[in-house]
Amino acid sequence: MSAPLTLYGVPASYFSGKARAYLRKQGIAFEEYSSAHPGYGERIFPAIGRFVLPVLETPDGTIIQDSDDIIGWLETHAAPRLSCHPPGPVQQVLSHFFNLAGSEGLIRMAMHYRWSYLDRQDPFIAAGFIHGIAPESPAEEADALARPMMGKLSGYLGILGVNPGTIPHIEASYHRLLDAFQAHLAHHPCLFGAWPSLGDYGLYGPLFAHLGRDPVPAFEMKQRAPRVFRWTERVGAPNLDILEYPGYPHHGFLPDDAVPDTLLAIAQVLAGELLPEITDQVDAFNRWASEQTGGAGTRLLDKPHKRAVGTTQTRCYGIDFTSGVSPYRVYLLQRLQDALAALDDGPRRRAADWFGAAGLTPLFDAKIDRRIARQDNVEVWESD
Structure with a gap:
């Protein structure tokens, strides 16, 4: 682009890291400021209506909030070096899954290690x-x-399911995730080859900002899974940064829609972080949505700072707790379901079999009764 973009974010922010890493890897010129910068108070907060990071501001004054929306805008407007969407249809769907799992499924783990x-x-x-x-x-x-x-x-922490009963399970899950990802990275620089996919960026949010920087979980990562820590450096680097893989044959994504076998173990850990909470939230969202009368384009939430439409009872590692019902989480699940449904029969069967082996079939059985879209940086009802 002719002029640099402006990213408002901070190193400690879960989702700022995701957007920042994409900008760096793609070689897109940008300047980064924190929310303390005058521009945030003068232009960003009035436009968004809530304190939130990251936010991208373009030279013409366009304001984009949400890391996925930022990446989506950059994919179509900023001439990236190589798209973050792999060419293989099954790879693309799995990339959407890892993005969902990193963006939503690892919040509990990341917040536990930061605040507990x-x-x-x-x-x-x-x-x-x-x-x-x-x-x-x-x-x-x-x-x-x-x-x-x-x-x-x-x-x-409480509404995320972090309590004395779940903490030992959260930490055991973190160790299993590190072990599984370490095993994958022994053979591949990123999830689907040498280049980060959308799924890599989704996982990067928690594995960099919280688990890879905060002292307690970062020490565990460096000691237990040094390849995972190197992956956080690689995804955030402005170059390919695959010096540990001198004979790696591809500098992009794996050809022929190949899916490494080692990804299955990672997905099985992530299934335990997503389920059954996300499907319970879909059920609660559907009950709430059935009572809403607004038409297409109507905001789901009446105030910009609100992020949930209520609460629901669910379980984490078999322990009951009360969870917030997030329309945004339902929206990301909708995107994953759409990606699978759009595949031709052969790739769809391959992907469905893979999700079944990972224990993730309930994600696709959870029918969302009313569709959601994103407009003006908030969730709205999609047109019928």
């Missing part, structure tokens, strides 16, 4: 929030400004 261990990593976490809120304020004043937001975010 605050006593062991408080200076690092607080510094990350200060950078985004008040980087030029005196130390005591900046710390005082950061604490309320830190307290608000740590207060979400």
Whole structure:
């Protein structure tokens, strides 16, 4: 593009990392500022109506919020070096799955490790929030400004299913994820070859910003799965960065729609993080949607800062808890279901068999009764 884009984000942000990594890998010129920058308060917050990161601002004043929307806009407007969507139809659907799993399924794990261990990593976490809120304020004043937001975010642990009963299971799941991804990366630089897919960027959000940077989980990652830590460096690097794979035959995606066998073990771990919570949320969303009268283009939520349409009872590792019902999560699942449905018969059977082997068939049995779209940076009802 003729002029650099502006990304508003911070290193500690789950989804800022996803957008930043895409921009870097694609060689797209951009400048990054935190939400403390005057431009955020003058233009971004009034346009979006809530405090949220990341946000992309284009030279002509277009404002795009949400990491997936940012990547989608860049795919069509910024001449990327190589699309993040693999050419193989099954690869594409699986990439959508890994994006969903990273963006939504690993939130509980990421938030647990950030906030349950605050006593062991408080200076690092607080510094990350200060950078985004008040980087030029005196130390005591900046710390005082950061604490309320830190307290608000740590207060979400309960509704995410983090409690004394689930914590041992969350940590065991993190170790299984590291082991499975480590085994895959022994053979391949990224999920589907040498180039990051949308699925890589989805996983990168939590595995970089929280689990790969925060001291407690990052130490475990470096000790237990050093290849995973190197993958976080690789996905965020401006070059290919595959020096550990000198004989790797492809600098893009694997040919012939190949899907490495090692991805199945990763997906099986992620299935335990997504299910049954996401299908319970779809059921609750459908009940809520059946009572809504707004037509196509109507916002699902009446205020920009609201992100849930209520709560529902669900389970995490067999332990009951109350979960928030997120339309955005349902929207991402809808995108995955659409991607599978759009395949020709042969690839669709291959993908369905793979999802069945991973224990993920319930994702496709969860029928969404009313379709969702994204418009003006919020969820709206899609046209019938």
